Amino acid sequence: MDGKRKESSLVKWLLIDISALFLGVMLLLPLGIVIWQSFKQGIAVYMKAVTDKYTVSAVLLTIEATVTAVIVNTVFGLFAAWCITKFKFKGKKLISTLIDIPVTVSPVIAGLMFMLLYGKQSALYPYLQKMHISVVFAVPGIIIATVFVTFPFISRELIPVLETHGTDEEEAAALMGAGGFTIFRKVTFPHIKWALLYGIVLCTARAMGEFGAVSILSGHLRGKTNTLPLHIEILFNEFQYVPAFAVSSILVAMAVMILVLRSVIEAVARR
């Protein structure tokens, strides 16, 4: 009995140690190195890299793409989750499978898809030109790619919550004469509030870090179509290690902020 307990506590600590070691090597060490490297040549060099005009425009573009993706996907996610859980219709399975495509398809392929759809070789291209819309190698392309890559995140958070929630409360509200919007605001929204916020956080994190699809559509025009991850890659390829790490630290800081936000949301929602 006692031996058994000792053994299980040994196993427990062994497992905990392995996990901690793994986390350390895989996560904390690299992150620490990013921070350390970016400050290696002193604060002044760091500040110079961070306040560089191209860095600032990359930060702004990243924020622009992220905010747009979050807004579009919040609206889309709410509608999709609502339709899938509240209505019965043909093709429901298909739609709910389609929603997952962006997470299963590699972002590079997503980028290529949009390239083919909006690029020079596309049948749409002449019309887009006529309307003076450029998608490829321009900001709209970056935004489209970001939206595409992140679009399952919010609906995927909402669907399970709405499914377990059922439709009774909504029916009860409808029977008392409430309209669709009132029902959503008063009955459904309080229920999905935390899941929605959580989905938004995930979506934001993913949108900020998006590299593959954006990389193909961006064309790497400095100061125009470079997002933070792309900017970091360019700096790195130009052997400007300190600026590359400095800019990375911005992205890390943003990610950490999102993580903290996530933990706060989880803690509050559990109460």
Added chain:
Amino acid sequence: MYVELKNINKTYGDYKASDNINFSIEKGKLIGLLGPSGSGKTTILRMIAGLETPDSGDIIIDGEIVNNIPASKRGIGFVFQNYALFRYMTVYDNIAFGLKVQKADKKYIDDKVNELMKLTALEGLGKRYPSQLSGGQRQRVAFARALAPNPHLLLLDEPFAAIDAKVRQELRSWLKEMIEKLGITSIFVTHDQDEAIEVADEIIITNKGRIEQKGSPVNVYQNPETSFVASFFGQPSTIDDYMSFHSFEDVSGIEKAIIRPEFVKVSKKDEVQRFKSSASEGVIESIAFRGANIELKIKVNDTHIIAKRGLDEKEVHVGEKVDIFIYRLFVTKGNEVRLLENKSLVDDSLVI
């Protein structure tokens, strides 16, 4: 007639949940919709409320066909099987919801909610959330919430199903009183026959998507019109060969006979019996104490029947041989049913 259903059909996939339903209800009556699980009770209620659309047929409320009127415009109060209280609203806000939707005056809402909380004995619980209430309290909140917008028809789907036996009993009589006091036409669903008999002014019996019978509790209990209804009430014992019991008319083509416990007289061998010559011998297989009486399972003529004996009668034991006399029984042929009296009773009255 206040509520009328005419030739209502409803299928889910290829399952007929409502099969040509016809019935009508008078204003102010409390109607019990009674039937086994899956017989289509909830479906009927949901169609009346407008939460489900019939495939064909008309639903008429207060002289108006409501088929194309959405649920939100029908002015019907509905108490759900699981209450469906708004869990992110307080008791007060739950009850006030319907009135707020109607954009009623603030003062009016406050008065009305307080009046209803008083009526349903929920005073002081206004600030609680549904998760902080007992089952019985939740039931009453659901009831108050449904009543707040002054519906002219109240539908209740198994209002007592989720409540334990003792509280249920209290709530039953409470609900009946309440509905009588308010004079609101109500339909409640139940699969509990005692509940229906006790509470309803009239009972509608459903089975496999059809209406089997409609009538007063006494009437459906005593004069079943179909074999289903005959075998639904009480604790029926079904036997194949009723002629093995003495002194019954031999009706041709009978498939089964149904015997209720109150149709059976169980006598000990040494007790004085009026109809000893028409009795059959049986053996007591098990005895169960049921509070007000004793329930016996008796093997007789190769079948089992359930019978009762009063607590004031002499004790019987498992394995004891007893005499069984059957006063009357229901015989069924297809869906038809007939009551047969024991002939020795008839002869007896002739002699006198």
